[in-house]
Amino acid sequence: MRRARRTNPRAKVVATGCYAQVAPDDLLNLPDLHPDLVLGNQEKHDLVQHIKQGRHQITDLTRLKASGPLRLTSFAEHTRAFLQIQNGCETGCSYCIVPIARGPSRSVPPNEVLEAVSRLVGSGYQEVVLTGIHMGAYGLDLSPPGSLTALVQQLEHQNIVSRLRLGSIEPNELTDELLALFTRSSRLCHHLHIPLQSGSDSVLQRMGRSYDTHFYRTRLESAVSLLPDAFIAADLIAGFPGETELEFLETCRLLEALPVADLHVFPYSIRPGTKAASMPGHLKPAIIKERAEQLRNIAAEKRSAFQHRFIGTVLQVLGQRHNARTGEVTGLSRNYLEVSYQGSAQLLNQEIMVEVDAVQHGLLTGRQITPPLQ
Numbered sequence: 001m002r003r004a005r006r007t008n009p010r011a012k013v014v015a016t017g018c019y020a021q022v023a024p025d026d027l028l029n030l031p032d033l034h035p036d037l038v039l040g041n042q043e044k045h046d047l048v049q050h051i052k053q054g055r056h057q058i059t060d061l062t063r064l065k066a067s068g069p070l071r072l073t074s075f076a077e078h079t080r081a082f083l084q085i086q087n088g089c090e091t092g093c094s095y096c097i098v099p100i101a102r103g104p105s106r107s108v109p110p111n112e113v114l115e116a117v118s119r120l121v122g123s124g125y126q127e128v129v130l131t132g133i134h135m136g137a138y139g140l141d142l143s144p145p146g147s148l149t150a151l152v153q154q155l156e157h158q159n160i161v162s163r164l165r166l167g168s169i170e171p172n173e174l175t176d177e178l179l180a181l182f183t184r185s186s187r188l189c190h191h192l193h194i195p196l197q198s199g200s201d202s203v204l205q206r207m208g209r210s211y212d213t214h215f216y217r218t219r220l221e222s223a224v225s226l227l228p229d230a231f232i233a234a235d236l237i238a239g240f241p242g243e244t245e246l247e248f249l250e251t252c253r254l255l256e257a258l259p260v261a262d263l264h265v266f267p268y269s270i271r272p273g274t275k276a277a278s279m280p281g282h283l284k285p286a287i288i289k290e291r292a293e294q295l296r297n298i299a300a301e302k303r304s305a306f307q308h309r310f311i312g313t314v315l316q317v318l319g320q321r322h323n324a325r326t327g328e329v330t331g332l333s334r335n336y337l338e339v340s341y342q343g344s345a346q347l348l349n350q351e352i353m354v355e356v357d358a359v360q361h362g363l364l365t366g367r368q369i370t371p372p373l374q
Contacts, residue, residue: 002033012036012051016044018101022273024058041102061088061103072108072116079320079349080165080332081125085113085151086132093197094208094275095237095268098133105137110151117161126318126349127163127189127332135166136173149178156185162351163318163334165189168235171196171219172211183226190227191336193264194220195235199251203240206279213254224259231306231336233262238295239288240268242281248291255298261306261336263299267292307337307359314369315339317354319347330363338363 004013015027016039024038040058043050050057072083088103089096108116117128130151132138139146148169155164164187169178171194182188194216198204201212223230236251255263267288270277317331322345329343331354340363341354347368356366 001030001035005033014039014047014051016047017041018097021058021061021101022097022271024056028056062100064088064103064106072112077320079125079318080127080129081120081123082129082131083113083116083120084108084131086135086138089134089137091134091210092208094206094279095240095271097271097274100273102133105134105141107138107140107142107146109142110139110146110154113151114154114158117155117158121160121162124349126351127165128161129165129167131167134170135168136170148173149175149181152178152181152188156181156187161187163187163189165191165336166193168193168195170194170210171216174219174223176222179223179226182230189334189336190230191232191334192223192227192230193233193235194223197235197237198240198243198247199236199254200243200247201250203243203247203251206242206276207237207240208275213250217254217258220259229310229335231261232259233264233336234258234260235264235266236295238265238267238292239283241276241279241283243283243291252294252298255295255302260302262303263295265292265295265299304359307364310337310356310364311358312356314353314355315364315366316351317341318351319343319349322348333364340365341368343368 001013001015004011013035014037015035018041020027020038021040027035027038037051037054038056038058039047039050040061042059042061043057085108086105088105089098090104092099120128135148138148138151152164155161166188169192174192174194182190196216197207197209199213204212220232223232268283270282315333315335315337317333317339319329319331321330323330324345327342327344328340329347330338330340333339339354339356352368353370354366355369356364358365
């Protein structure tokens with residue numbers, strides 16, 4: 001905001017989004033900077049109208065009805081579109097401010113999702129990624145109620161999108177029925193993001209998570225048995241309040257045994273208004289930083305091991321970027337591996353078969369063995 005003021009002193013500066021939703025007074029009281037307008041998450045969709053009205057406004061999202069359509073929004077690369085099908089969360093994890101910042105779970109009706117996917121495919125996108133704050137709760141607020149599995153089945157029957165990828169799914173919502181869909185589908189990408197948050201049962205309990213480490217491990221093992229090539233990523237919070245050295249060691253040991261391909265590590269930080277903020281035993285920043293770094297080192301080892309498994313195999317790769325200097329195309333495989341291969345810019349947004357021959361500088365390299373797939 002300060003940079004915006006310096007760049008154009010005459011511009012209106014509007015603060016909006018989750019920070020504005022949760023802590024508007026903090027923004028209004030920033031030293032030497034007073035936003036012209038502070039708007040909540042609900043108001044940002046009608047930004048121009050609120051700028052004309054010129055009034056600070058923050059809707060209490062916790063009072064929103066749990067049903068009703070959301071505005072379908074997408075942001076996209078040239079080849080992949082991201083489609084939000086659900087917003088909000090009612091799980092109430094002790095560390096999370098999302099229920100206040102985003103409100104209760106609200107789902108986009110299936111017919112609107114199908115129409116949006118059709119529009120995106122019609123605009124040339126080869127892959128659609130379904131996203132949500134708590135995507136496993138999709139459809140529970142609709143009338144009649146629906147489910148994520150039922151929506152994916154409808155998209156399968158629609159028979160229009162070439163590659164369909166799912167965002168984050170809670171371990172207790174990764175059902176056998178949904179996994180079975182992956183095994184039957186030629187469209188669903190073998191890529192799962194399953195939040196873990198901690199590998200210690202006592203920490204998970206303090207976090208308010210609805211599973212233990214045995215359940216999580218069992219779910220992942222079921223997924224890998226059905227989808228042995230699947231890229232599985234997990235979220236982790238380092239340095240949760242009261243986390244002992246033994247609890248952290250439990251997390252490290254579990255991670256070493258889990259069939260994960262990558263970890264998204266978040267150092268714990270206080271969110272005022274959450275249960276965790278008032279818990280005893282907050283760790284020193286230096287300890288949190290050190291533990292996060294250890295987890296990232298485990299992640300790097302897991303990622304490298306997963307990549308090396310695919311040397312000598314053939315992957316379906318969607319071209320995303322072209323380097324005119326080197327004549328290389330970099331794309332994404334269906335199981336979420338970055339692959340580089342020789343080719344022209346004409347291969348962008350084309351899915352081709354690539355035989356992998358090495359891992360270099362953090363990505364796979366290979367050679368094209370077929371023309372673009374139709």
